[in-house]
Every structure is written in C-alpha cells, then in structure tokens.
Amino acid sequence: xxxxxxGAALGFTLALGWGVEAQAAPETTIAQGxxxxxxxxxxAVFRGIPFAxxxxxxxxxxxxxxxxxxxxxxxxxxxxxxCPQDAYGPGKRLKQSEDCLTLNVWSPKVAxxxxxxxxxxxxxxxxxxxxSAYPYYDGTRLASHGVVVISFNYRVGWLGFxxxxxxxxxxxxxxxxxxxxxxxxxxxxxxxxxxxxxxGDPDNVTIFGESAGGMSVNDLMTSPKARGLFEKAISESGLxxxxxxxxxxxxxxxxxxxxxxxxxxxxxxxLAALRKLxxxxxxxxxxxxxxxxxxxxMVDGKVLTGQPAVxxxxxxxxxxxxxxxxxxxxxxxxxxxxxxxxxxxxxxxDRRPAVRKLYAADGIAGDDALANEIFDDTIFAAGAxxxxxxAARAGVPAYxxxxxxxxxxQRAKKAGVGHGGEIPFVFxxxxxxxFPRLAAAIKKGTSxxxxxxxxxxxxxxxxxxxxxxxxxxxxxxxxxxxxxxNHTLIFADDTKAVAGFHKRxxxxxxxxxxxxxxxxxx
Numbered sequence: 001x002x003x004x005x006x007g008a009a010l011g012f013t014l015a016l017g018w019g020v021e022a023q024a025a026p027e028t029t030i031a032q033g034x035x036x037x038x039x040x041x042x043x044a045v046f047r048g049i050p051f052a053x054x055x056x057x058x059x060x061x062x063x064x065x066x067x068x069x070x071x072x073x074x075x076x077x078x079x080x081x082x083c084p085q086d087a088y089g090p091g092k093r094l095k096q097s098e099d100c101l102t103l104n105v106w107s108p109k110v111a112x113x114x115x116x117x118x119x120x121x122x123x124x125x126x127x128x129x130x131x132s133a134y135p136y137y138d139g140t141r142l143a144s145h146g147v148v149v150i151s152f153n154y155r156v157g158w159l160g161f162x163x164x165x166x167x168x169x170x171x172x173x174x175x176x177x178x179x180x181x182x183x184x185x186x187x188x189x190x191x192x193x194x195x196x197x198x199x200g201d202p203d204n205v206t207i208f209g210e211s212a213g214g215m216s217v218n219d220l221m222t223s224p225k226a227r228g229l230f231e232k233a234i235s236e237s238g239l240x241x242x243x244x245x246x247x248x249x250x251x252x253x254x255x256x257x258x259x260x261x262x263x264x265x266x267x268x269x270x271l272a273a274l275r276k277l278x279x280x281x282x283x284x285x286x287x288x289x290x291x292x293x294x295x296x297x298m299v300d301g302k303v304l305t306g307q308p309a310v311x312x313x314x315x316x317x318x319x320x321x322x323x324x325x326x327x328x329x330x331x332x333x334x335x336x337x338x339x340x341x342x343x344x345x346x347x348x349x350d351r352r353p354a355v356r357k358l359y360a361a362d363g364i365a366g367d368d369a370l371a372n373e374i375f376d377d378t379i380f381a382a383g384a385x386x387x388x389x390x391a392a393r394a395g396v397p398a399y400x401x402x403x404x405x406x407x408x409x410q411r412a413k414k415a416g417v418g419h420g421g422e423i424p425f426v427f428x429x430x431x432x433x434x435f436p437r438l439a440a441a442i443k444k445g446t447s448x449x450x451x452x453x454x455x456x457x458x459x460x461x462x463x464x465x466x467x468x469x470x471x472x473x474x475x476x477x478x479x480x481x482x483x484x485x486n487h488t489l490i491f492a493d494d495t496k497a498v499a500g501f502h503k504r505x506x507x508x509x510x511x512x513x514x515x516x517x518x519x520x521x522x
Contacts, residue, residue, distance in 0.1 A: 001412055033072070042144070043139075046077055047105075052186045055098060055392065057275065080102030081100050084097070086286065101154075104150065104152070106149040110199050111199050112196050118152075119148070121150065130156060132406060145459070154187070161297060163178075163253075164270075166266040171308075178304060189229060203231065205231055205235070207233050222316060223304060224305065235384065243309070244297050247299055253294040261285075308519070313390050315390070316393055317391065318423045320468075324388050327403045327415030327416070329418050330380040334375060334376075351482065355508065370413065377508075402479055402489070402501060404487050405416060408447035409447070425491075460472075460478065
C-alpha cells in the first residue's frame with residue numbers, strides 16, 4: 001500500500017516517563033571493527049551499523065555487497081539515514097541517503113555467552129516508505145523482556161524493486177529486481193554472523209514485521225535464499241493471499257519507468273544512464289504508478305520462485321513456527337488506496353446480493369460498513385488465517401490472531417483497530433517520547449486496561465520468540481491452528497480464543513483464491 005499511515009499507532013502510544021540515564025557507553029567488537037553504543041534504561045543500544053556496502057554509484061540496483069570495515073572505534077549512538085523515499089509523518093524529519101543499509105541493536109546484556117533470543121523487525125510502508133529510525137519502532141521495551149531486538153533499513157520504491165532487462169543481462173544467472181528483499185536477507189546473514197557479540201543467540205532468530213514488513217516475512221518464509229537464517233516468523237497484517245507481480249509484469253513496469261527518462265535498451269550505456277539518474281527524479285517517478293505492478297517484491301525465479309501463497313499451500317516454506325494476524329479495521333487504508341464501495345462490490349458481480357445477505361446475518365448493514373468488512377476479510381483476515389492453515393498443513397506450529405482492542409481514550413473516536421494499530425502494543429513504544437505533546441496526552445489518557453494489554457501482547461510475542469509458543473503463565477490460552485481445528489485468539493477486553501472465526505465470510509475468499517490458482521483452499 002502506498003502512503004500507509006499507522007493511524008491507530010499514531011493515535012495511541014504509551015509514554016511511561018522513561019528518561020535516558022547517564023551511563024557508560026557499551027562497546028563490542030565484531031569482524032568489521034569496534035562499536036561504541038549508548039546505554040538507555042538499562043538496555044545497550046547500537047545504531048547505524050552498516051550491514052552491507054552503500055548501494056551507490058555502480059552499486060545502485062545490485063545485490064548488497066560486503067559490509068565495510070573500520071579501524072578504531074565507530075560511534076554507534078545515532079541512527080543512519082533512511083532509504084530514499086517520498087516520506088510522510090515522522091519520516092519527513094529523518095535524513096535520507098542511498099547510503100542507508102544500516103541496522104540497530106537493542107540488547108539487555110552485551111556478552112557473547114548470553115545467548116538471548118533475537119527478534120528482527122521489518123518495517124512496513126507499502127515498499128515505498130518506512131525506515132528503522134521511525135520512533136515508534138524503538139526496541140528498548142521489548143529488549144527488557146530478555147530478547148535482543150534488531151531493526152534495519154532496506155531499499156524501497158524503484159531503488160528497491162526494479163527488474164529492468166539491462167540488469168538481467170548484466171547479471172546473467174544472478175538474482176535481479178528484488179533488491180529490497182536481498183537487503184533483508186543480507187541483514188539476516190549479518191545477524192547470523194555477528195549477533196553473539198551483542199548477547200544474542202544466532203540459532204534462535206525470529207523475524208517479525210507489519211504490512212509490507214508482514215508481507216516480507218511471508219516472502220522470506222518461501223525464499224530459498226533465506227533458508228536457515230531464522231527459526232520463527234511473525235506476520236502482522238501481511239495480506240497473505242495477495243498476489244505479487246510476475247517477472248513479466250515487473251519487467252514491463254521497469255521498462256516503462258526507464259522510458260519516462262528516454263532511456264531504452266539493454267546496453268552498458270543504458271545502465272550507466274539509469275545509475276546517473278538523480279534520486280529526486282526516481283522518487284518523483286513513483287507517483288501515480290499502480291503499486292501492484294511496480295515497486296513491490298516480484299517473482300524473479302531466484303529470491304522468490306513463485307507466488308508466496310501458492311508456495312505456502314504447497315508446503316514449500318521454512319519449517320519454522322509461524323504466527324500471523326490482522327486488525328478489526330484494516331479498512332482504514334482505503335482512503336489511501338482510493339478504493340470505492342462500488343469497486344469492492346463489483347468484484348462479486350451477480351453474487352453481490354448473496355454476499356450482502358451473508359454479512360447481514362452478522363449484523364453488517366449499510367454500504368460503508370459492508371465494504372469495510374469485505375476489505376478486512378478478503379485482503380487481511382483471509383490472508384493471515386489462510387497462510388496459518390497452510391503452515392499447519394506443512395507440519396509446523398502455527399498461531400493466528402485478530403486484534404480488536406481499542407485503547408480506552410480512543411473508543412469514542414476509533415471504529416476498530418486500524419492498520420498498524422497493534423504496533424504500540426507490541427513495542428510499548430517508548431519512542432513516542434520523541435513527541436512531547438503527544439506523549440503527554442497519551443500518558444494522561446492511558447488506562448490500566450491499556451497497560452495490561454500492552455504487557456499481554458509483549459509477553460505473547462517474546463514468548464513466541466523464546467520458544468516458538470506464545471503461551472505463558474498468566475496468559476489466556478492460545479491454541480495452535482491445526483488441520484482439523486481453527487482457533488483464533490481475539491485480542492479484546494476479554495481476550496480469548498474462538499473457533500471458526502468468520503468462517504463463512506473467509507470461505508468466500510478461499511473459494512475464489514482456489515479457483516484462481518488451482519490450489520486447494522485453506
């Protein structure tokens with residue numbers, strides 16, 4: 001999705017009044033050199049660590065190359081720039097640069113013998129926005145639960161996903177196009193090689209992400225290039241069944257992009273001209289291009305060998321515990337997608353009256369409410385539940401959730417939990433202290449129930465990272481999805497697991513997906 005606004009995340013966050021204490025700067029030495037970080041709230045923080053060479057000049061539109069080394073001690077207290085994009089919200093305050101392939105580490109214990117579970121966050125933003133320096137991805141609070149937290153930047157937009165035939169010719173036999181996903185894989189390889197120096201266990205890594213980050217998690221679950229780089233996966237609002245561009249569609253989009261600058265052909269001169277394009281012109285050219293046929297992950301035959309949902313259905317996935325879910329008002333995205341009620345209803349053709357009757361049985365009345373519920377079910381809930389079922393069929397532990405808990409102070413204003421609305425509960429979002437007025441309002445309006453929900457979600461997520469099972473002492477039971485049983489944990493005032501969540505409604509999407517792909521339905 002283009003211009004994804006984490007509405008609920010911006011509308012509610014937690015400020016607990018933490019301050020940064022003056023403590024000795026932690027240090028650690030990795031193969032690249034020595035790093036000096038910062039100590040914040042008892043957690044060691046290292047920011048802006050390069051995990052690959054800067055993808056600039058002749059390295060633009062190439063797979064990530066070997067990370068640089070340095071002599072002496074590198075200061076690692078500050079974030080590196082985010083990757084070039086048409087930024088919005090907090091991103092407008094952040095420095096941008098093509099030299100953006102850096103990552104950040106939060107660790108409660110920097111010791112090579114600590115062997116703490118590792119959680120690697122992948123940000124959302126429709127594959128055109130986002131960055132690890134966004135304040136609401138602060139890993140301090142999660143790390144305090146006894147895990148090492150990592151976040152990193154990956155290339156977005158045309159700079160991240162560009163499958164021009166000249167690149168294929170230049171790199172015959174090598175992967176081209178999915179540079180943003182290759183960055184993610186390079187970051188995971190860096191984690192594997194270096195995280196022990198920060199107290200992390202390289203053999204206990206969980207990837208987790210939201211929206212485009214959740215889609216990335218699903219992609220990495222299917223990618224042969226990512227095998228063995230993680231042991232668990234969490235996909236938040238990751239769409240799931242949504243198709244990605246084919247190689248042919250991606251190449252056509254890339255050729256059309258180049259033609260805007262009167263650049264054509266597959267020669268070395270073509271590539272030189274493309275690599276000399278100013279970043280500002282590349283970003284400007286993204287506007288108005290259909291997202292589903294341009295700057296997103298694509299089937300390239302190397303990094304992604306097929307449609308991710310089909311590969312899930314075939315069991316061609318990493319055999320690791322998998323957790324997925326969606327929110328109750330993902331339709332908050334519709335305003336950014338310009339998706340009308342009519343466009344949603346027209347997909348059903350002559351079946352529209354039957355669909356309306358089906359939803360009416362659940363008390364859904366009125367065109368706006370109906371369109372929103374259909375959007376939520378078909379794109380997000382069906383995707384999360386469907387992939388969880390496929391994972392269970394493949395013989396791996398799988399869990400699925402639906403998030404409906406709206407913060408106390410927002411209940412009169414919010415129609416359910418918007419896209420990204422679970423993120424404040426996952427991170428506790430100490431990072432919102434960066435917005436004093438907002439933090440003050442949140443601190444005043446946060447209820448004990450809100451704090452309890454944050455503690456619950458963080459416990460589930462970190463339990464899963466530690467053991468592959470989200471359950472733990474004092475938490476409502478969260479049954480795994482099985483081939484025969486469909487249980488969904490509903491995050492609400494009374495959090496509990498339910499059987500058969502929206503079954504008749506989700507079956508509409510499953511039947512359509514099965515007919516389109518020729519694969520058995522979830």
